[in-house]
Every structure is written in C-alpha cells, then in structure tokens.
Amino acid sequence: MRPIKALISGDALRHNLGVVRMCAPRSRVFAVVKANAYGHGLMRATTALESADGLALVEIEAAVGLRKTGYARRIALLEGLFDVSEVALAARHDLTIAVHSREQLAMLDAAPADARFDVMLKINTGMNRLGFAPDEATAVRDSLLKHRAVKQLTLMTHFATADDARGVEWQVKAFDHVGADQALERSAANSAAILRFPATHADWVRPGIMLYGCTPFTDQSAAALGLKPAMTLASEIISVQTLNAGDRIGYAGTFEATGPLLAGVVACGYADGYPRHAPTGTPVLVNRVRTRTLGRVSMDMLMVDLTGIADARVGSSVVLWGEGLSADEVALAAGTVSYELMCAVAPRVPMVDV
Numbered sequence: 118m119r120p121i122k123a124l125i126s127g128d129a130l131r132h133n134l135g136v137v138r139m140c141a142p143r144s145r146v147f148a149v150v151k152a153n154a155y156g157h158g159l160m161r162a163t164t165a166l167e168s169a170d171g172l173a174l175v176e177i178e179a180a181v182g183l184r185k186t187g188y189a190r191r192i193a194l195l196e197g198l199f200d201v202s203e204v205a206l207a208a209r210h211d212l213t214i215a216v217h218s219r220e221q222l223a224m225l226d227a228a229p230a231d232a233r234f235d236v237m238l239k240i241n242t243g244m245n246r247l248g249f250a251p252d253e254a255t256a257v258r259d260s261l262l263k264h265r266a267v268k269q270l271t272l273m274t275h276f277a278t279a280d281d282a283r284g285v286e287w288q289v290k291a292f293d294h295v296g297a298d299q300a301l302e303r304s305a306a307n308s309a310a311i312l313r314f315p316a317t318h319a320d321w322v323r324p325g326i327m328l329y330g331c332t333p334f335t336d337q338s339a340a341a342l343g344l345k346p347a348m349t350l351a352s353e354i355i356s357v358q359t360l361n362a363g364d365r366i367g368y369a370g371t372f373e374a375t376g377p378l379l380a381g382v383v384a385c386g387y388a389d390g391y392p393r394h395a396p397t398g399t400p401v402l403v404n405r406v407r408t409r410t411l412g413r414v415s416m417d418m419l420m421v422d423l424t425g426i427a428d429a430r431v432g433s434s435v436v437l438w439g440e441g442l443s444a445d446e447v448a449l450a451a452g453t454v455s456y457e458l459m460c461a462v463a464p465r466v467p468m469v470d471v
C-alpha cells in the first residue's frame with residue numbers, strides 16, 4: 118500500500134472551535150462543513166465539532182445524511198435549494214435554507230402546505246455573487262415574514278474583503294440598512310471577520326477555514342492566531358537518487374543540479390491532490406526537517422532535496438503540509454490558498470484519525 122495518508126486530528130478541530138468561541142463569545146456557531154468538511158471527512162469533522170450550535174454546508178445530500186445519523190441541531194444550506202423538487206426533502210429534514218433569488222422565493226410558494234422553514238435571507242452587500250440587493254431586500258424580507266412556509270427568518274450576508282485592508286465596513290453599512298427596524302437574527306461573519314471584526318459577529322458566526330487550522334489572512338499565520346492544523350498530509354520517501362552537476366529531475370527536466378545532490382522520491386503526486394503547479398522550492402518536511410521540492414510534480418510522485426537531512430533514506434517520513442508546516446505556506450508557494458489544497462485531497466488518499 119502506498120504510504121500516503123491524511124491524518125485528521127479531532128483534538129485540533131475541537132481546539133479551533135474553542136478559538137472561535139473565545140473570539141465570538143456571545144454568538145452561536147454554524148460550523149461550516151461544505152465540501153466534505155473542507156476535505157477532512159464530513160462525519161469525522163462533525164463528530165469532533167459536535168458542540169457547535171449548528172452546521173452549514175451547500176450539499177443537500179450531505180445535510181440529509183447528517184440528519185439520518187441523528188444530528189439534531191440546525192443544519193443550514195448556505196446556497197439554499199437548487200430545484201423545487203428539493204423542497205419537500207428539505208422540509209422533512211428540517212433544514213435551514215438560504216433564500217438568495219426570486220427563483221427560490223417561487224420554490225417556497227410551491228412548498229407543501231405543512232412545510233415550515235427556518236430561512237436565511239441572503240443579502241448582496243457587495244460580493245455580487247448571491248443575494249438580493251439591499252434596496253429590494255426590505256420588501257423581500259417583509260413578504261417572507263408573512264409567508265406561510267417561513268417559521269423563522271435570519272438575515273445573512275457574506276464578506277468579500279474581510280481578509281484584507283478594505284475590511285468589512287463598506288458592506289456592514291449596506292447590511293445594517295436592511296432590517297434596522299426589525300429584531301431579526303443576523304449572520305455575517307466568516308473566519309476573517311470572526312478574527313478581526315467583532316462588531317460583525319451578531320447572532321450566528323460561520324467559521325470555515327479557521328476550524329481546520331488555517332489562516333484566512335496573508336499577513337498573519339495560523340500559529341499566530343492560535344490555530345492548530347487539523348489535517349496533516351503525510352507520506353514517505355520511496356527512493357533516493359544521487360545526482361551530479363548537470364543532471365535533471367523529472368518531466369521536462371525543469372530542475373538541474375549544479376553539483377552533487379541527494380534527491381528523495383516521495384509517494385505523493387497530483388493524483389493525490391498535491392498541486393501540480395507547485396514550483397521547485399515549495400516547502401516540505403523530511404524527518405521533520407524543512408526542505409524543498411525539486412522539479413515538476415508528477416501524478417503519483419514528487420521529488421525533494423535531501424541535502425543536510427541526517428538519516429534521510431527510503432522510509433523517511435514526509436509531511437507535505439500540516440503538523441510543522443502550515444498548508445498556508447505550501448499554498449502561498451503554489452499560488453493558491455489552503456482551502457483549495459485541503460478540498461483537493463483525492464479519494465484515493467486514506468484518512469486516518471489521530
């Protein structure tokens with residue numbers, strides 16, 4: 118069996134939820150578990166996060182699956198329903214549904230007579246992706262408050278720039294404008310806003326990336342935020358090559374040795390979810406020592422520099438990201454974000470609880 122594994126730490130997930138609680142002590146928490154809990158495994162993650170006040174995701178099949186395992190707290194569908202055929206299913210399983218469009222309002226109108234939903238009315242305050250514009254949202258809010266299929270209404274928005282210098286103030290103004298005269302529950306904050314903008318916390322916060330131990334920011338590390346990595350992508354060296362000056366490594370020979378060099382072959386490639394576009398120099402740990410990748414990542418393998426790593430040999434441990442090397446750093450080197458790395462871990466990589 119190939120030695121690659123994704124080690125998932127329930128303790129880290131619980132710890133990171135504790136950080137959310139410390140940051141937002143007066144808010145309830147929707148733990149965001151879309152995309153198979155950002156690649157960590159839905160059941161494993163939701164078990165570790167059982168003290169969250171609710172779960173939020175975008176896949177209705179996964180939401181129904183959670184109900185079937187007995188999950189009794191709120192489950193929110195952040196993008197709501199995709200088709201009117203889902204209305205009865207969502208009602209039967211008491212799913213909280215976002216309503217972001219006229220089409221979704223029509224689905225509510227078509228709901229069975231006994232269907233009653235918790236609805237999150239999504240307001241577009243500047244992301245310009247989903248939601249009603251603030252000037253139409255007030256009218257939609259009022260019609261939902263009277264709607265036979267609505268048992269509770271929460272106002273929701275999503276921030277586009279909570280992780281950078283532009284902040285959230287420009288969107289908060291638009292959000293406050295809707296429902297300022299109504300005592301409705303509100304939900305706005307993602308991880309970045311939870312960490313930096315306490316004024317946005319309101320009734321329900323929606324942490325995703327910070328639960329998994331990565332940072333939403335480019336100027337502050339996960340460790341500096343007190344977060345612990347929940348996923349460690351680990352493998353081993355399966356071959357060692359001795360190179361001389363002028364020898365090249367891998368497809369297209371993009372890396373050329375300038376002198377004698379010991380290179381290790383790691384059982385991890387892009388078919389495991391490691392980014393193919395990670396360039397030479399992307400950080401990696403061998404025997405817990407930080408080194409770099411060499412040459413192109415191939416489907417099942419990648420190469421690393423073993424210079425200066427005592428005892429490096431076939432069987433040596435490799436950490437692609439996680440414990441000791443944040444996925445944020447690997448993502449930065451590969452021109453992406455940790456979210457994408459974790460979501461992309463392939464089904465062929467076994468997940469192991471640690």
Ligand SMILES: *Cc1c(COP(=O)(O)O)cnc(C)c1O
Nearest residue numbers: 149195275307308323324325326
């Ligand atoms: C994914 C998502 C979140 C979580 O965002 P993070 O940056 O991972 O904290 C919150 N709200 C909505 C609507 C989302 O889609």
